[in-house]
Amino acid sequence: MxxxxxxxxxxxxxxxxxxxxxxxxxxxxxxxxxxxxxxxxxxAAAYDPTVLQPPPVPSGLPTQFSIQLQGSTSAVSGLSIQQRGSFLGYSIEFSVIDQVLGINSSFLQVPFLNLMANIRERAGEVHIRVGGNTQETATLVENLPGGVMMAKETGDTGDVTQTPALLYTAEVLNLLGNISALVDVKWFLGIPFNDTNNLRLGIAEVGEAVLSGPGYLLGFQVGNEPDLYAAHGNRPSTYSPYDYFGEFGVVVEAIAKDTSIPVRDNLVAPSVSGTWSPEMVWNTGFISSYSSSLGYLAVEHYPSDNCYAEYGTGTPVDPQTAFPSYLNHNAGIDIIAPYLNSTAIAQQVGKPFMMLETNTASCGGFPGISDSFGATLWALDYGLQMASSNFSGAMLHVGGQDVYYNPFTPPPTNQSSYHQWTIGAIYYSTLVVAEAFGSSGTAQIIDLNVSSGNIYTPGYAIYDNGGPARLVLMNYVTDPSGASDITATFSIGGGDTGQANGTPAQVQVKYLQAPSVSEKYNITWAGQTFGANFESDGRLQGTLSINTVSCDQSTNTCSVTVPAPGAALVFLTSAAFSASNPSSTETFPTTALTKTDNTATINPSVLATSNGMSGSTWQLGSTSQESRGLKMRDSVSARVAMVVVSVVSMILW
Known part of the structure; x- marks a missing residue:
């Protein structure tokens, strides 16, 4: 024997x-x-090592300039509407929430909680949209094999983007509710819109029941980029804004008859992506007809696309050639120019106007651009430009392993026992915006058009509590010599303002820095960082560094230097500093116990299914490609095999 x-x-x-x-x-x-x-x-794209060359130093760059600030809010013309620190949030593709958020309502991804806690402690709350292309085919079911909360279903949905059909259970909504209870996340969700003859309102029924009472639900998107439906093969080629108008009305009528959906004024629309202008939808009478049902007006926009590399469609784009177009103040201005009329309309009708999904480029972004410090500065400037133009929020998109632009990416399942998360360069932007607006909910911002409008050195002023509270000064130029560092000298009141001198004796300054706009991981915010690939548990590491700059009250001036490249957040009052800076940030435990006879301590991410992997091929893939999606049956068996391997290995060890 x-x-x-x-x-x-x-x-x-x-x-x-x-x-x-x-x-x-x-x-x-x-x-x-x-x-x-x-x-x-x-x-996988999320870890692509491509590093581009930064553009040369522009000729004639002004390195010194002055800024005159009014001493009171009432004296400033052109201030934005009131903004929250949660202005920059996240749009998470529905199909990857079991990777990013957690595998069920009791097994949450700890690094994600820590990342959200960073924002919550600065802004008071976090805004997240769960949706994207995959929301359109999602179907709520009672249960799934293996007890999983969601799975990608095999079969062709007929979408050019090869979007998989999703099956999910009510556990998804319970998961969102538990995250909110810990880190104050508020959610936008999406009602499936691929078949208005057979509406599936389950997400609204369960979402209202689970999330509305505690105040965790913001609204329901109806239609994700409907202006692309015809191009993607989801509607006839003749599909028009008037067709969308009619189908939206079908949803409104169905909700009105559904007693399980008590809140009926929180729909988000039209979420067009630029093929239709918002005005094409407004001209149908959309807002006046559905005003009582609309909670938010919204659009989605990417400044470029990498669809040729992803799907073989469109025009090839060379990232090195495109890189400079992201590295100046005009980048954000040009994106939002088509929407300024709509932000004005939104103010007239009393509706918030949202950028519900955006990032550096659709179809996954660009290697070397989307994951660089240049994208950090781009997103910071773009976000502040949207806020100054009366958007009420913007969501940076999060996809799977095969995109370049993620603010954060969990490790692939086969590496989750020994690798941590990868925090993308663009996540730092959301931290800075959270601190720039703070937690009051009453901050107002204005583009200062500094240095005679020089596009490489933009600046913004944030007013709160009746006066100037913070400055954001930026420098897009890469120059390790220091010759292109800029010095901004500002004055509060005095001069020609007709106000008394108001420049403080000193200010506090936090710096967002990297050696180059091409840098991927050596990025610091106030001296702290999340490190390189696979190095983060969601908490900032390193010693916090806050500079104190003495001002000259005799001349009513104060000078702040901004490195090339970098950005400076200047706190003009002690109250503004206190409102944006957490005294401590809550963190969460990182281990969990299995519920088997052989209880072994396992990192929670070991049990997560893989990002965009297929149960039959186990290939990493994009969240929007069905051909790389999880087969429901195989994903369960493959995950069980991985858990068996992990547990048996621990027992033998």
Whole structure:
């Protein structure tokens, strides 16, 4: 008779080896490729090592300029509407929430909670939209095999983008509710709109029941980029704004008849992406007809696309050539110019106007741009420009492993036992915006058009509590010599303002810095960082660095230097500083116990299904491609195999 240990290996070794070979040989991502040259890299986009060349120093760059600030809010012409620190939020693709948020309502991703706590402590709350292309095909079901809360269903949805059909259970809404209870997240959700003859209102019924009472629900999007429906094969080629108007009315009528949806004034529309202008929808009588049902007016916009690389459609874009277009103040101004009329209309009708989904480029972004410090500065400037133009919020999109622009990315499942999260360059932008507006909910912002409108050195003033509270000064230029560092000298009151001198004796300054706009990971906010690939648990690391700058009250001036490249957040009062800076940030435990007879301590992310992996091929993929989606049955069996391997390995160890 074989010894017990030998018998174990005879029975289990072939299974374990087969599982390991199947899983690890087919995943095009591993430590062996982490340092590959960008041109030869074949792994997941989220970890692409491509580094671009920063643009040269522009000729004639002014490095010194003055700023005159009014001493009271009432004296400032052109201030924005009141803004919240949660202005920059996140749009998370529905199909990856079990990777990013947690696998069920009791098993939450700790790094995600920590990342949201960072924003909550600065802004008071966090705004997140769950949706995207995958919301359109999502169907609420009572349960799924293996007890999972969601799965991608096999089959062709007929969408050019190969979007998978999603099945999910009410556990998804319970998960969102539990996250909100911990870190004050408020949610936008999406009602499926792919078949208005057979509406599926389950997400609104359960969402209202779970999230509305505690105040965690913001609204329901009706239609994700309807102006692209015809191009994607989801509607006839003749589909027009008037068709959308009629179908929206079908949803309004159905909600009115549904007693399980008590809140009926929180719909979000039209969420057009630029193929239709918002005015094309407004001209149908949309706002006046549905005013009582609308909670928010919204659009979605990406300044460019990488769809040729993703799907073979459109025009190829060379990231190196495109990089400079993201590195100046005009980038944000040009994006929102088509929407200024609509923000004015929104103010007239008393509706918030949202940028519900955006990022550096659609179809996953660009290597070397979307994951660079240049994108950090771009998103900061773009976000503040939207706020100064009376948007009420904007959501930076989060996809799967195969996109370049994620603010944060969990590790692939096969690496989650030894790798942490990767925090993207663009996440830092949301921290700075949260602190720039603070937690009062009454901050107002204005683009100062500093340095005679020089596009490489923009600046904004934020007013609150009746007076100037903060400044944001930026420098898009890369120059390690220091010759392109800029010095802004500001005065509060005095001069020609007709007001008394108001410049304080000193100000506090926080710096957003990196060696170059091309830098991916050596990025710091007030001296702290999230590190490089696979290095973060969602908490800032390092020693906090806050500069105190002495001002000259005899001349009513104060000078602040901004490195090239970088940004400075200047706190003009102690009250403004206190309102934006947490004394402490809540963090969360990082281990959990299995509910088996052999209880082993396992990192929560070990049990998560993979981002965009297919149960049949185990390939990393984009969240919007059905061909790379999870097969429901195979995803469950593959995950169980991984858990068995992990637990057995721990027991043997």
């Amino acid at each position: 074989l010894p017990a240990v030998t018998l174990f290996w005879v029975l289990w070794l072939p299974i374990l080896v087969r599982a390991s070979v199947t899983v690890y040989s087919q995943i095009p991502l591993g430590d062996s490729t982490a340092t590959a040259a960008g041109a030869n890299y074949t792994g």
